[in-house]
Amino acid sequence: MLTSCSTKTSDEQFFENYHSFTSFPDERECEIKSLVLYKFVLPPLRLFIFQDTYILFQNSVDNEAMLWIYDITKGEFIQKFGRKGKGPGEFIVIARIIQVNENTIGIFDGTLSRFSYYNVDNILSGVIMPDSIKKIPVDYGLPLDIQKFDSNRFISYGTYYPNRYAIFDKNFDIISTHVSIPKKILDVSNFTFIQSFDHPNIIYNDNIKMFAVGMKTYDMLQILNTDIEVVKSVHGPDHNFPDWTGKQKLSPEGYMPLTGSTHKIYGVYSGETPSTINDWIKSFGKNIHIFDWEGRPLKRIRTDYRIGDIVISESQKRLYLVYYDEEYFRFGYIELLEDEL
Secondary structure, three states, X not given: OOEEOOOOOHHHHHOOOEEEOOOOOOEEEEOOEEOOOOOEOOOOEEEEEEOOOEEEEEOXXXXXXXXXXXXXXXXXXXXXXXXXXXXXXXXXXXXXXXXEEOOEEEEEEOOOOEEEEEEHHHHHHOOOOXXXXXXXXXXXXXXXXXXXXXXXXXXXXXXXXXXXXXXXEOOOOEEEEEEEOOHHHHOOOHHHHHHHHOOOOOEEEOOOOEEEEEOOOOOEEEEEEOOOOEEEEEEOOOOOOOOOOOOOOOOOOOEEEEEEOOOEEXXXXXXXXXXXXXXXXXXXXXXXXXXXXXXXXXEEEEEOOEEEEEEEEOOOOEEEEEEEOOOOEEEEEEEOOHHHO
């Protein structure tokens, strides 16, 4: 059950439309089913599904082909492209893969601040150079993540001081910035700002025109509208907070990248505290939290392995995911029940 905080105290004052909860009304245990025998030394990243058949992702250790495509129906990898570099069709750090339109995929390189457009049919047929490339300006701040939300606009999370979101037009000219950062954090350091509001990705529901983000270092989900206003901050069930003092002490891990369906939001959640600053595997949680698009907590799915990125196929009623078997990273999935879709 969600409760609204009418008298804000302590850190709660920094979150717009703050609501909290202490438990999920339902939960279940779920076994992860292996999808492919191929194993990875480092976790595949940026899972993205298109045509409900192909999973595109970044292979973290292949500098000659950073992007791989897995065909779900064939059970095999069918394409590899995008070597490490700064030229056309090359990447340094892939921060996001998004659907631009039915036939076009966009790949955002955070280090190069560059957005590359790829035709889906060309990729599948082996033509692996981008159709076009656009440079994203950094005059107003550094973009850390990007999502498209209508035919002409993109939203970006980044260091747009004193705000944390920016809207760009289709040419990546900045339109406006939104959602101010508490002055207490701005007075400390840029590092504290990034850590305090860092979230792995932005997901968008075009049917109801809403965004959702999950915080990286604490258990908070935020829902935003297309005016880039936080309509609800949902905190729980552990009620962890980031370190607002500027001291770089370790804190519990929060959410990995979210994925969303027409009616639900899914987030892999850890809640564990790393033993050292290099203990990054603790960010891979064993829980999947399910919310509706009004931010109501619905169910927790407990799994047997640590999970990284996830992506949903509504038609197949599956969450495809990367999991860690205590030795290697692998692809797998879980079957969703009707009330989880």
